[in-house]
Amino acid sequence: MKKWSLLALLIALLLVIAACGSDESEEDPTNEDGGSDTKTYKVGIDTTYPPFEFEVDGEYTGIDIDLIKAIAKSQDFEIEFSPMDFGGIIPALQADQLDIAIAGMSITDDRKKVVDFSDPYFEAGLSLVVAADNSEITSLEDLEGKTVAVKSGTTGAQFARDNEAEYGYTVAQFEDSPSMFQEVSNGNAAVLLEDYPVIAYAIAESGLDLKTAGERLTGDEYGIAVLKGENDEVLKQINAGLQELRDSGEYDEILAKYIAE
Structure with missing residues (x-):
């Protein structure tokens, strides 16, 4: 009788161990450090550039700020703003200090030599x-x-x-x-x-x-920039997010918030 009791106990113990092993092998939604798998990108901005980027009571606001926040939400990634002088933004991309730049940046041939631009999101001049x-x-x-x-x-x-x-x-x-x-x-x-x-x-x-x-001197278009040839994945997400905002009408709502017709 004791032999059967001991055997039953051993079988039960093995089943418990197997169950625990199965739980540990299931896919975990967090990474090895216990954090979220959601990617976070550093975004370069110039907060002296209203209505696109400026600061009110310690909070960043403006067309560019609202757009990149909405794109990040649409495409399920996080952003971390890095304010700096406009002239330092492209060098910061090149130094791998930034992943994305949105700063009322005109799309030009010279800039295209070092960055890849998103689809245009604003016509300036x-x-x-x-x-x-x-x-x-x-x-x-x-x-x-x-x-x-x-x-x-x-x-x-x-x-x-x-x-x-x-x-x-x-x-x-x-x-x-x-x-x-x-x-x-x-x-x-x-x-x-x-x-x-x-x-x-x-x-x-x-x-x-x-x-x-007088008349406007140029007809510039603004684009969101990433380092040339290094961030195709996020550039695709940015373009997809921009299109989604245009289709939903949220893009027009953001512009109307800062620029009157």
Whole structure:
């Protein structure tokens, strides 16, 4: 009787051990460190660029911020913002300090040499911006002998350098938009170059003593960037997310939140 009891006990013990082994071998939704398998990407932004990126009460907001958050939600990945000067964003991608850049970045041939862009998400364009009481400057032909303020690393800065010799002006570069705006407001520069939606928002919201002059100089499109040839997977997710936002109407809602018709 005791032999049968001992045998039964051994069988029961083996069954318990087998059951425990089966539980441990089941797929675990967490990784080896106990965290989530959801990927987190570092996103470079420039928070001196309203209405696309700016800071209110310690929180990042703007068109770009809302768009990348919505894309991340749509495509099931996490993001971690890294604010920096615009001119440092592409170098940070190259140094593997960032995975994604969204900063009102115009799609240009030069940038395409080092980054891959998403589908365009906004049509912008450079404008001449002068003091509100300036009626003398309406085109590039009016800039001879004058100082043109630009923001380092931007398409405005590149445009100014490319046309400096032809139109006879001097370029002054700044690291942020407010400093550039102030340079024209206080008369140290005759004009600045800025993307139209950015300066239109700044003038309307901040009461800057500035105005746009003449027609837009370019027809730039903004794109979301990743390091060239290194992040095809996330670029596909970004494009898929953008399309989903357009199809659902959320894209238009985000733009309408910051830019009035």
